[in-house]
Amino acid sequence: MLDFSERLQYVMDQKKMNQNEVAEGIGVSRSRISDWLNAKVTDPRRGTLQKLADFFGCNIEWLATGKGEAFPSTSVARHQEAADQLESESQITEIELQVLRAYRKLAKLDSDFLLELQTWISEEEAKRPGFPAWFRLEFENRFPEFIKWKNEFF
Numbered sequence: 486m487l488d489f490s491e492r493l494q495y496v497m498d499q500k501k502m503n504q505n506e507v508a509e510g511i512g513v514s515r516s517r518i519s520d521w522l523n524a525k526v527t528d529p530r531r532g533t534l535q536k537l538a539d540f541f542g543c544n545i546e547w548l549a550t551g552k553g554e555a556f557p558s559t560s561v562a563r564h565q566e567a568a569d570q571l572e573s574e575s576q577i578t579e580i581e582l583q584v585l586r587a588y589r590k591l592a593k594l595d596s597d598f599l600l601e602l603q604t605w606i607s608e609e610e611a612k613r614p615g616f617p618a619w620f621r622l623e624f625e626n627r628f629p630e631f632i633k634w635k636n637e638f639f
Contacts, residue, residue: 486551490524496541496548496555500590511536542596 487495497507504518513533520526529537531549538545547553577585588596609616625632 488524488551489527489529489548490522492548492551492555493518493521493537496537496543499556500541501586502590506590507537507540510540 497503502510504515504522508515508518511533517526521529534545534549537543538548541548543555544553544557547555547557588599591599606617606620609620613619
């Protein structure tokens with residue numbers, strides 16, 4: 486059975502995340518992540534385990550004890566295989582591939598929020614044509630730093 490450090494490394498590998506990304510995502514120092522991965526701390530607190538499980542979208546019981554499946558509701562390997570097949574068949578654009586990769590790194594709560602937001606915008610578009618453009622404009626007015634970031638990134 487894998488120990489905690491190995492289980493943590495496994496979920497990090499599955500989500501293709503590094504120590505800095507995990508530390509930032511759950512609000513701890515990078516050195517804390519390093520301590521866990523190097524088995525210097527082998528029994529994190531339950532609240533910390535919950536943060537990690539939420540962040541990775543994995544089973545907290547598996548993360549804490551190794552019992553059960555890491556990702557019981559989905560097969561990570563199956564999703565990765567499907568994504569690899571799509572990529573190899575060039576059925577999706579580079580932008581779509583970037584979105585898919587970013588989505589995989591999200592915690593379950595974040596991904597649920599983005600799906601809710603996308604669904605709401607689609608429903609509003611059906612009632613009010615042009616709503617997505619209006620929403621984007623309002624968002625950019627509210628968060629001008631987003632425009633700056635977008636101009637640098639894209």
